[in-house]
Every structure is written in structure tokens, then in C-alpha cells.
Amino acid sequence: MTYHSTTNPRTALVALALLVCLGSPAAHAAGNGTAIGAAIGTAADWPAPGGAADESSFSRLDRINRDNVGKLGLVSYLDLPGEASLEATPLAVNGVLYFTGSTAKVYAVEAVSGKLLWQYDPEVWKHNPDKVGGMNVNRGAAYEDGRVFAASIDGRLHALDAATGKVLWIADTIARGTRYSSTGAPRTFGGRVIIGNGGGDLGMRGYVTAFDAATGKQLWRFYTVPGSPEDNRGNPAMERAAKTWRGEYWKVDAMGIGGSGGTVWNGMTWDPELDQLYIGVGNGAPYDVEVRSPGGGDNLYLASIVALDADTGEYVWHYQMNPREAWDYKCTANMIAATLEIDGNPRKVLMQAPTNGFFYVLDRETGELLSAEKVGKANWAERIDLATGRPVEYPGIRYESGEFTIFPGTTGAHNFQPMSYNPDTGLVYIPYMQMGTMFRRGEARPGEFAFAGMVMKNVALEPEDGKGKLIAWDPVKQEARWQHQQDTLWNGGTLATAGGLVFQGTADGYVTAHDAATGEVLWRFNAGLGIIGAPSSYTVDGAQYVSLLVGYGGSASVMSDLMDAGWKYGAQPRRVLTFGLGGKQSLPPSPGPDMAVYAVDDPAVSIAVDDIAPGRTHYALMCSMCHGMNLNSAGSPAPDLRESRVALYPESFSAVLRNGVLQRGMPRFDYLPEDVVRQIHAYVRAGARDLPGVNAPVDSAERAVR
């Protein structure tokens, strides 16, 4: 499951994450020799989501370094009222930060002073209110030649004047009335800009679209999976892919939902050296491949990296990581282009740690697999066969003989949070997650979710499951150099610097600088709220700074039992923070994490027992992606309804659903029949009453601890 909108509460489905773990990473030497540190990464500015085109998230600056990082302090901060989940990495150009909020509002902030220069609101609620029903996240902006680009959830790509925030052009990238959405950061590539979209979990057919950066004119579009036989005719990449599909996967049902998937909602890397674009293709839908493509087929180009000619958008090569994808596995993580010395030869490589738990090194000229090893717990394949490029799968993983709990689960060993690469240490710094997902065909039991015949549940089986790690990975030897265990699962992306440091924000609200060579913690700052975005680094007037966004959330809301870090909706301000040597600012105090639920109840409100079970189903489909799975809203972009006085009484509950406050993210549900509203209300009330200590004086001993 991904972190983009499901676009319509009627059809929304919810993803899960589970946990498991398998021992230590494999230590299989794929070669020897060291990484070659060409001009990788960025210097004075941080103009792209991953820093430079290579997506290395590496800064060549070394003014902040191992020796002086202890003097790092807060230089400025800016509160971002109205924001929820903040996933973007701030861009920095000439001392100005450009980033997006949860609904792709674009901000321009003077880094050193923290002064807001301008903001631009795409006002999705006004233009396409049907798109307000999903989880609002956005992974950032792109910059080129005085223009800033961002895509809003309704698929509009906005080009703004970087100096003023004025709109230069807006291009529509998705057709109205479809279940697509857009949450990713666009990428610029030599006067052009590219954006993909989300909706793959609903079976939407993935594609990317390239535009002229100056005019907004569409240049080309590439589909990641085949369409109907007529659509494919004459297109070699689609004709070839169609041979790997069975059934009528291209047909769209009455709800506007198809049966293929493969959206490109995050990772895209431009390779100016080879004039190629690499796109990271997502999972298929329905997840059950026997429903999606009955009887066989690899289902190209799902769960693949595809290389495209940057000028024409034509297919160049692909590498599929999960043939016949069946577990929401996706290649949507960032892809780093570098040159590594492998077996004595410099090789132009592309590196990715997709959700499936392996680390892949590909030859980016040909797409050939050079090596792949497990970075953590992965129980679905023994290894990847280098001769065929295909995984050697274990039996049972395709739930063909009943329930199977797969590791990594649907959220993956590594997700959208960027990994970084430091050519000096030769290491890749991976924000790793350990968790699994149970898959089974059939009917869902309480606490499980069903989607297209597939039942899923998150599980954590061993002590390290449900937790994250910062892993320093040697991509040449394909083994971990060091690992830093974390208590929380859903942490931020990493920044590597030539100062010998790795920066990461974590779900517990800390920004940490590690020694890049050893992992030792050299500096920590309490940001007061969990972090899922990645930091960037740049200079202003010769001084080096590090900035990042603080705003826990994202898919955490639908997986809250595993990702609950105690951050309640609206309790802590969302912010952009900037650090520099000698910084002396401090943040105003805000409430710390709190795992308790302060449920409210009024025994006079009566509910019908028969309403509870159907209410649970409606809630799961329409409300959980914002208010949290199983009513637990920790880390969610919406309040916990068990704690809400508005949700207490049927009249006020119903009024909120009818009137919705779209600007603040609560969709309008005025089409719901009165009995459905009553059933959801009954489920919420029953959930509140189930908690111990409800109506008792709030005192730590009696809080219902999640």
C-alpha cells in the first residue's frame, strides 16, 4: 500500500504493515574494490529532491563535520499551521528553501531568518473536491531556472515563479473522474519536468508524463503496464509487456477501477550522462495475482525499474525485481546513480533498496543485474539468481497453500524515505524498517482487511519487528558496515555529507547526526514531534546549514498500531527547522509523546449492538485512512474519534459528515445513507466504551494505553 490518496472514500482501501525479522544481513561479496567518488551530490545549493540529479542525497560540504558538529544549533524555525504529514525534503536555492506541505501547498522561506517569503495553495478542495477524500501527503517540489514545480493530489502540475510564487502554468496530468492521485515530487531534467501519480492500489494503470518546463506543453507519456490490445498495437514495449499478462486486466469497472496498477508515485532519477530517466514502478492491483492475471505471467513492468530515453520517453531497458508481484511490493524507493569499482572495473550503476528487502545494484547502461543481497529480514526468497536476474522464491509465499506472513510487509524494508550515498565512505545509508504482513485469501475477521479477495494483517513476531534501523550498507561488498537500532519503525530519510556525517530525523522526534564511518551518535536535537522527511544541506554566505521538515504522519495513520509514536492530531506544531554552527535558537515547549487515549463517553447515548459490525466495515473503508485503523489515530492527519466530543452525539456526528470542512481535510460524506452514519457512530462509541478507564478521572493509572 502506498501513501497517496485513494481519492474517494467510497472505494478507499487501507494498507497494512506487519513486521518480522530474519537474522543478520547476508554477507555475500559481490566484488571487491572501492567506490569511486566522482562529482556526486550537491555543493552550495540543494536544487532537487535528492540533492542532485543522481538522487544521492549527498552534500559535498564539509564545514559542518565530525569535529564541530557538537556546536550545531537551531538557527531558525517557522511554524506551518494547518499542515499534517510532512514528507518533503526542503530544496535550497540562493538561501531560499522551497518545499511542499501535506496538500502540496508550496512555501518559500528564507533559510537563515526563517521568514516566509511567499506561499502558494493549489486549493484542491476548491478545484477538485472529489480528491479531498484521501490521505493528504506530498513529497516535495522541484526547481530549475527560477521556476518551482509541485503536483497537487488532483494531478495538477503547478509551475511557479520562484521569486514571487506566481503561477506560470498549470498542467492537468490525470483525467477527471478517475481514481488517480498525485503525491510525488516532480523532477526536472534539462528544461523538462516529469511527474507520475498514485492510485495503483486501486488498479489504476501507471504512467509518467513529461512537460516542457517553460511552457507546460506535454512532451511525452510512458505507460508502465499494457492497456487493451488496440492500445498496445504498434508499441513494442507494450506489446512485449502484454505477453506477460492474462485475462482482461485493462478493463475498468463501474467504479472507474481497473486491474493493473504499476504507478510511479515516488522515485525517478535523471541520468544526464546517458540521457536516460529511470522510473520506479509500483505494485499491481488487485494484490492477488490470480485475480489480476489468472493462470500466469510476470506482469511487466510491475515492481520494476524502467529506463526511458529522456528525449522521447521511449523504453530502453527494464529490470523486474518481483516477477508476478503479489504482495504490494514496489520499486518506488529512490534510485541512486553512481560509478562504483566492481571487480576492478568502474561500472555506471543504479542502486535501489525497494520494499522487498534486497539491495540491488544494476548496470545503468544495460539494466543488467550486478548484485543483490538482503539488507534485513526477508523470508520470501532465498537469493536473487545473478544468471537469470530472477528471485529464487520459497514455496508457500504466494499464499497458495493458505495464510502466509511475508517479510518485509506491505510498507517494506525501505519506503519513500530517501537513502543517501557518501562516495568517501563508499556507504549507502538506508532508513530500514522491519515488519511483515499476513496474506490470506477469503473472508476478513475483525481487525483484518480484505481487498479483492485478499485478507491482510500487520504482524510483529520478534523483538526487533516493528522497529527501524539506520543501516550503513556497502554496495560493492553487499553487506552492512554498521547498523544503528532504533525503537521506532517509521523514521525519516537520510542526508550524507562530506563532513563525515549522516543526518536523520526519527519518529521519536529527534534529529541525529551520526559518524558516517562508525554510526556513533555525535549530536542530537529534540524537534518536539516525529519526523518522516529527509534533511538537506546547503550554504548561505559561505556558512553551511541543514534544514528539514517536522511533521509525523503519512501512512502511519493506517498502520498506527505499529507506527504509533504517541503524536496526537493537532497537539504539536508542524515546522521547518534550520541548523547551523553556533545556532542558539530554541523551540517553544510542546506536549511530548503520549500513548494514552482519552476517550469520552456519555452513558445516555444508546447504540444498537447490531450496528457495530457493519459500522466497523464502513469505518475501515471510508474513515480509517485519516482517523486511523481500528480507531487508533496516533500519527494520523485527523483526530481520534474516541476522544472527540463531536463524535459523541449522533446529531453532531452526522452534521460533520454532511458538512465536512474540506479546507482542513475532512471530506464531505453527504451521500451516505442515514443508517450507514448510524452504524459508524455505533462502532466509534463501542470502541470508546471498550477502553478501560473511560469516564474515569484522567490519571495515568487509568489511561487506556494503546
Ligand code: HEC
Ligand atoms: C481525508 C481524511 C479524512 C477522512 C477520510 C475522514 N476524515 Fe473525519 N476529519 C478529518 C480531519 C482532518 C478532521 C479535523 C478537521 C478540523 O480540524 O477541522 C476530521 C474531523 C472529523 C470529525 C470531528 C471531530 C472533532 O472532534 O472535531 C468527525 C466526527 C469525523 N471527522 C468523522 C469522520 C468519519 C465518520 C469518517 C468516515 C466516514 C471520516 N471522518 C473520514 C479527516 C478525515
